[in-house]
Amino acid sequence: MATDFWASSHYKRWIVDRATLRQARAEDLQYVEDPEYFDLLNIFFANVISKLGKKLQLRQRVVATATMFFKRFYLKNSYCETDPFIVIAACCYVAAKAEESPVHIKNVVTEARLLFGGKFSSHYGIKTFPSDNSKLAEMEFYLVDDLECDLVVFHPYRSLMTLCGKPGNSAVLEAEAGELGVGIQDGSQSWGTGEGRLELQEGALQTAWFIINDTFRSDLCLLYPPHLIAITAIYLTLVIHSSTRDSIGLHSSDSSSGSNRRSPRSSHSHSKKPTQDIVGFMAGLNVSMEIIASIAQEIICQYTLWERYKEEKGEASARGSFATELQSSMSSGLKRTASGQLRAASVARSRDGTPVDSTQRIVGRTRQPAVVTPAFLAQLLIRMREAKMADMAHPATGRPMALDKRLERAQNA
Amino acid sequence: MLEDCANSMPLSQDPMRYYRAKRDNARPRVGDKYSILGFISSGTYGRVYKAQSKAADAKIHAIKKFKPDKEGDVVTYTGISQSAIREIALNREISHENVVALKEVILEDKSIYMVFEYAEHDFLQVIHHHSQTLRVSISQHVLKSLTYQLLNGLLYLHDAHIIHRDLKPANILITSGGVVKIGDLGLARLTYQPLQPLFAGDKVVVTIWYRAPELLLGAKHYNKSIDIWAVGCVIAELASLRPIFKGEEAKLDSKKNVPFQRDQMLKIAEVLGTADERDWPGLKDMPEYQNLKRLDHYNNRLHEWSTPRVKTQSGYEFLKQTFAYDPDKRLTAREALKHKWFTEDPVPSANAFQFLPTHQIPPHRRITQDDAPSMMPLPTANSHAQAAAQVQAQAQAQLSQLSQSHSAKGSVASFGSNGGGGGGHTRKKSRLG
Ligand SMILES: Nc1ncnc2c1ncn2[C@@H]1O[C@H](COP(=O)(O)OP(=O)(O)OP(=O)(O)O)[C@@H](O)[C@H]1O
Numbered sequence: 001m002a003t004d005f006w007a008s009s010h011y012k013r014w015i016v017d018r019a020t021l022r023q024a025r026a027e028d029l030q031y032v033e034d035p036e037y038f039d040l041l042n043i044f045f046a047n048v049i050s051k052l053g054k055k056l057q058l059r060q061r062v063v064a065t066a067t068m069f070f071k072r073f074y075l076k077n078s079y080c081e082t083d084p085f086i087v088i089a090a091c092c093y094v095a096a097k098a099e100e101s102p103v104h105i106k107n108v109v110t111e112a113r114l115l116f117g118g119k120f121s122s123h124y125g126i127k128t129f130p131s132d133n134s135k136l137a138e139m140e141f142y143l144v145d146d147l148e149c150d151l152v153v154f155h156p157y158r159s160l161m162t163l164c165g166k167p168g169n170s171a172v173l174e175a176e177a178g179e180l181g182v183g184i185q186d187g188s189q190s191w192g193t194g195e196g197r198l199e200l201q202e203g204a205l206q207t208a209w210f211i212i213n214d215t216f217r218s219d220l221c222l223l224y225p226p227h228l229i230a231i232t233a234i235y236l237t238l239v240i241h242s243s244t245r246d247s248i249g250l251h252s253s254d255s256s257s258g259s260n261r262r263s264p265r266s267s268h269s270h271s272k273k274p275t276q277d278i279v280g281f282m283a284g285l286n287v288s289m290e291i292i293a294s295i296a297q298e299i300i301c302q303y304t305l306w307e308r309y310k311e312e313k314g315e316a317s318a319r320g321s322f323a324t325e326l327q328s329s330m331s332s333g334l335k336r337t338a339s340g341q342l343r344a345a346s347v348a349r350s351r352d353g354t355p356v357d358s359t360q361r362i363v364g365r366t367r368q369p370a371v372v373t374p375a376f377l378a379q380l381l382i383r384m385r386e387a388k389m390a391d392m393a394h395p396a397t398g399r400p401m402a403l404d405k406r407l408e409r410a411q412n413a
Numbered sequence: 414m415l416e417d418c419a420n421s422m423p424l425s426q427d428p429m430r431y432y433r434a435k436r437d438n439a440r441p442r443v444g445d446k447y448s449i450l451g452f453i454s455s456g457t458y459g460r461v462y463k464a465q466s467k468a469a470d471a472k473i474h475a476i477k478k479f480k481p482d483k484e485g486d487v488v489t490y491t492g493i494s495q496s497a498i499r500e501i502a503l504n505r506e507i508s509h510e511n512v513v514a515l516k517e518v519i520l521e522d523k524s525i526y527m528v529f530e531y532a533e534h535d536f537l538q539v540i541h542h543h544s545q546t547l548r549v550s551i552s553q554h555v556l557k558s559l560t561y562q563l564l565n566g567l568l569y570l571h572d573a574h575i576i577h578r579d580l581k582p583a584n585i586l587i588t589s590g591g592v593v594k595i596g597d598l599g600l601a602r603l604t605y606q607p608l609q610p611l612f613a614g615d616k617v618v619v620t621i622w623y624r625a626p627e628l629l630l631g632a633k634h635y636n637k638s639i640d641i642w643a644v645g646c647v648i649a650e651l652a653s654l655r656p657i658f659k660g661e662e663a664k665l666d667s668k669k670n671v672p673f674q675r676d677q678m679l680k681i682a683e684v685l686g687t688a689d690e691r692d693w694p695g696l697k698d699m700p701e702y703q704n705l706k707r708l709d710h711y712n713n714r715l716h717e718w719s720t721p722r723v724k725t726q727s728g729y730e731f732l733k734q735t736f737a738y739d740p741d742k743r744l745t746a747r748e749a750l751k752h753k754w755f756t757e758d759p760v761p762s763a764n765a766f767q768f769l770p771t772h773q774i775p776p777h778r779r780i781t782q783d784d785a786p787s788m789m790p791l792p793t794a795n796s797h798a799q800a801a802a803q804v805q806a807q808a809q810a811q812l813s814q815l816s817q818s819h820s821a822k823g824s825v826a827s828f829g830s831n832g833g834g835g836g837g838h839t840r841k842k843s844r845l846g
Contacts, residue, residue, distance in 0.1 A: 004573070009505050081435070083428035097498045100602065105492045128428060137490035139429065142436055144493065144501075145520040151502035152603070385428060392431070 005225065009150035014072055016222050027078040031384040036305075037377070039218070043309050044377045045070060045084060046217040048115075048124075052092050055111040056103050060213070065153045066095035067216045073146050075222070079381055080388035085116050085126050090139040098151040105133045112136075124378045156212045156221075159230035164200040164208065198234065198281045208237040211299065218302045224295055231287060232295040238281075310371050443519050443526050447476065451780030458496050458599055463531065463780050473531040474516060481524045488523050496599040497525055503575060503598045511566025513586060513596040532586030532594050534775050536647060540582055542775040544654040551651050553724060554759035554768055560648050561750065561761035562593035567644065568746035570595070571637045577601050578618040580643035582650060589777075591764035604636065619643060621662040621677050626688060627740050629674045629681075631700035638740040641749070645735030652722040657684065673704040685736055686713030693739035727754040 005011050025038055032038070046067050053063035069091040074084075089112040096103045109131065116126035130136070144151070200208065211233040215221060220229055282289065447464040450473075454461050459479040466472045482491040504515035504527070519526040536559065543551050563585060570577060579600040586594040600618055618639070619628060625642035627635050649657035660677030682688070687710050690696045699705070715736065719729035731754040737743040744752070755761055766774050 007506075007508075077432065082432045086429060093492070094498070097493070097495055098502055100495075100499075102495055130427075133492070134490045137492040138433075140493060141490055141520055141523070142429075142433060145436065145440070149501045149505050149518045151498065152506050389431070 005154050005227070008154060009148075009152060010154045011225065013148065013150060014222070015225060016075065018223070020075065021219055021222065024075045025078075027388075028080050028384065031080050031387050032380070036308075037372070037380060039302075039305055040309050040372050041079070041377055041381075042219065043217045043306065044374055045088065047311070047374070048085075049088050049092065052088060052108075052112060052115055055115060056092060056096070056107060058092065058096055058103070059099070059101065061155055061157060062092075062095050062099045062101060064155045064157070064213075064216055065099055066091040068153045068155075068221060069095055069143065069147055069151075071219070071222055072150075073143060076146055078388075080384040083128065083385070084381060085112070085124070085129060086136065086139050087143065088112075089129070089136055090143045093136060094140055094143060094147075094151070098153075105136055109133055109136055124374065126378065154226045156215070156226040156230035156233065157209070159227040160205075160208055160212060160233065163230065164198050164205055164234060200234070200237070204237050204241050207240065208233040211236055214302065215299060217306075218298065220295060220298060224291070228287060228291060228295060231282075231285060232292050232299065235282065235292055236296055236299060308370075308372055310373055440521065441519065443476070443521055446519075447474065447528070449476070451782055453778060453780055456597070458494065463778070464528075475529045475531045477527045477529065479525045479527075490523055493525065499601060500597075500599045501525070501527065503601055503603070507570070507573060507575070509566055509569040511562050511593050511595060512569060513594040529596070530594070531588075532596070533589040533778055534587040535596075536582035536585040536587070536651065538778070539587065539775050540650060540654055547773060550654060550722075552759075552769075554762070555765050556648070556651050556723075557755060557759060558591070558761040558763075558765035558767075559587070559593055559651060560644075561755055562763075562765065563595065563644060563647070564746050564749050566593060566595040567640055568750060570601070571640070571746050574604050575601050576604050576637055577640050577643075579620065580640055580647060581620045581623045582647055585647065587765065591766035593765065617665075617671060621660060621674065622646060622656045622658055624674070624677065625740065626678070626681060626738055627695075627699065629678050630696075630702065630705060631671070631673075633700075636740065637745070638743040641735050641743050641746065642740075644749075645732060648735070649722070649732060657718075673701045675704065675708070678705065679708060682708060682711040684713075684718055685715055685738070687711050688738045692737075692742070695739065695741075725754070725757065727752070727757055730754070 025035075028038070029035060049067050049070060050063050053066060058066070066088075070084075070088060073087055073091070089108055093103070093105060093108045109129075113129050113131060116124045116129050208230075212230065215229050215233070282292070446467055448467060450463040450465055452460065453463050453475065459477050462476045462478065464474050464476045466474060479494070479497050481488045483489070501515075501518055505518075508514065513532065514530045516528040516530060519528065539551065539555075539559075543549060567577070567580075575598075577595065577598065577600070579597060580595070584595070584597040586596045588594060619625070623643040623646045625635070625639040628639060646657055658677060658680040660674065660680040663672040663674050663676065665671060687708065688696055688705065696702065696705075715733055716729055719732055723729060723732060731744075731749070731752050734742075734744045734752075735749065762768075
């Protein structure tokens with residue numbers, strides 16, 4: 001059924017394991033010095049999609065769907081063999097249709113050209129974006145094929161609203177989430193009854209919402225079912241709101257943020273007995289705490305990684321003050337509190353030898369890595385593609401570029 | 414070959430050329446996997462062909478090719494239509510005995526091909542067969558079996574929060590084994606708290622004769638119950654062999670505003686009586702309420718209508734409840750399946766044709782050869798096997814045409830290339846947006 005997650009194309013064909021993720025980047029790996037660039041590119045691409053989405057006035061769910069399409073596309077393709085910018089535009093174009101809020105192809109072309117290569121967005125510097133509608137339509141055609149025509153995507157937003165939304169409380173968020181509770185109602189037999197609906201206050205709900213937004217900047221949405229991501233977001237929210245509510249100043253955003261217009265109430269009176277709530281709520285859900293803990297761990301690492309990623313000046317303000325503020329308080333707040341609490345839960349996982357993968361690599365990093373900007377990453381993508389094309393054009397002559405990179409990496413290590 | 418492409422490619426101009434070449438090489442072609450046996454029909458959005466799989470199972474399929482986009486004479490990419498996206502997206506998610514199964518989608522040469530399981534018959538054809546050839550009404554057993562299976566498929570869709578929005582006899586198919594298959598999800602939508610209200614996307618849904626009163630009265634909000642109304646119309650048509658509410662569609666004005674569908678509303682009132690606020694409290698909030706008030710007054714004569722056609726009291730009650738004016742009072746698919754009518758003899762069966770003598774089973778679907786070769790991509794190789802298959806296909810097609818020369822004219826109307834097939838203009842809905 002289209003609304004039963006366990007019978008969906010999303011669950012059946014598009015939840016992948018880490019080996020698949022690694023395989024997907026194998027070709028690209030030959031053309032980058034630092035594999036961590038892939039994590040940074042994840043942030044970069046999600047930001048670009050979200051910016052284009054804003055220009056096209058797409059709802060959050062549509063942006064999330066577009067992001068998912070993009071990620072699925074690159075499970076089968078390499079950055080170095082494609083132009084991610086036209087793929088991004090096509091993802092937004094198809095996602096809008098798939099979510100029944102279509103935008104005109106001409107709009108997409110115009111906005112994409114402005115954003116990627118326009119005078120005022122020098123930091124992408126993409127001058128090759130075609131002005132011809134049919135080029136985008138052509139990309140759409142190939143994209144839909146690579147997506148295997150699986151265009152219905154499930155998102156954590158609706159799980160979040162089903163689990164925590166107070167009826168009538170968050171009209172805007174509810175509308176954004178759309179199709180509430182899908183994957184929860186129908187999947188209840190597998191993971192709890194959903195009867196323990198947790199009433200999060202507006203501010204906390206929004207925190208969870210933003211955490212979910214941020215998970216689209218990692219590969220989590222390819223690795224885990226959306227409701228587990230939603231539950232982790234709720235879990236992290238409760239953790240932050242119970243122990244760092246006062247210190248990280250989350251509620252200061254209430255007055256400043258435009259995205260918070262619906263609630264005149266301040267969020268001072270968040271969950272009164274948060275500790276109890278967490279325990280009871282989580283127990284009622286009947287999901288594996290180990291999985292939740294490892295997802296949480298990855299989210300925290302993602303925020304740490306984020307410190308390496310800097311949007312250029314000017315651009316930073318455009319991100320919206322709330323999001324920025326939240327991110328910084330999250331990364332510091334979480335490091336202080338959440339990760340401490342989560343440590344215990346994740347011990348079990350590391351003890352039996354399960355690789356915690358990139359997460360540990362990043363957390364355990366001692367040398368201070370260089371800050372990376374969108375302009376740098378946009379350049380990186382072009383260099384990767386040029387190197388790949390050069391290798392293909394002259395396969396017999398000289399030493400392939402790919403080999404150079406591998407040597408370089410070996411020497412650096 | 415791919416290397417050539419990389420060689421000759423000015424990267425700065427078309428960075429995706431290498432990618433496309435790679436994909437084009439890897440993609441299976443329609444002509445490699447299926448032999449086209451003939452052309453079935455053209456609908457609003459495309460043309461449907463009968464095809465046989467070249468795989469060992471040699472199964473028969475229906476391939477729907479979406480109309481390619483043209484700029485002048487040149488086929489070009491203009492973006493996949495909303496309708497195709499819907500039909501593809503929803504079909505990829507669903508699977509049910511009573512819904513046509515999508516086997517695969519092939520994207521090739523700027524065209525989209527949807528490969529469906531083949532269904533030999535459809536409700537419209539069964540109706541025509543009875544009215545034109547047999548000249549008897551459809552038996553109560555067949556009627557109930559078709560209805561029950563239709564509702565069973567609809568319940569599945571509704572549980573999945575999908576509204577079909579275009580149920581009509583031509584879109585409800587039947588396999589040669591007498592199994593009902595709901596088809597054509599081109600107007601269907603996921604409805605659970607959508608981002609956009611339903612009416613925003615498509616101004617007009619459901620072919621006029623099957624359109625529920627709330628739609629005719631301009632309601633901005635509607636739900637699954639519009640499908641139930643259409644089911645009621647379909648059952649009534651099966652029972653009487655002609656559309657129960659055969660109104661004239663008022664055309665959109667030059668600004669594409671939807672006019673009040675006066676005649677259709679009248680046709681409904683003639684059978685069900687004039688709609689009344691006492692039965693339908695929401696009536697006065699309908700945008701076309703004032704127009705409705707201006708119509709002549711009619712009394713309900715559904716009972717009179719039903720007696721000779723559906724025979725039993727419970728059959729009448731069943732119809733009455735699917736034709737409740739108030740959408741909230743209409744039967745749901747789940748309630749309908751539990752209705753007393755289905756527990757009384759003759760009870761429905763999984764093969765609707767189970768008890769039919771062979772001569773009463775409707776004829777095979779007609780196919781023609783006219784357009785088939787030119788509309789399909791040429792097979793990639795001119796192998797012996799393919800030539801043989803072609804000959805065989807033509808022979809089969811001729812045979813099946815011969816065997817149907819007696820079948821009703823007009824059941825599968827004009828095969829013209831302008832996509833105007835179907836049974837008369839009123840059976841076509843206009844799709845906007
Ligand atoms: N699976 C199938 N098996 C056999 N015939 C089919 C099948 N699917 C469709 N057809 C035939 O093709 C016709 C058109 O198909 P369909 O309704 O899917 O297209 P459409 O363009 O949406 O048409 P419409 O505008 O009439 O709804 C059907 O009425 C039926 O006669």
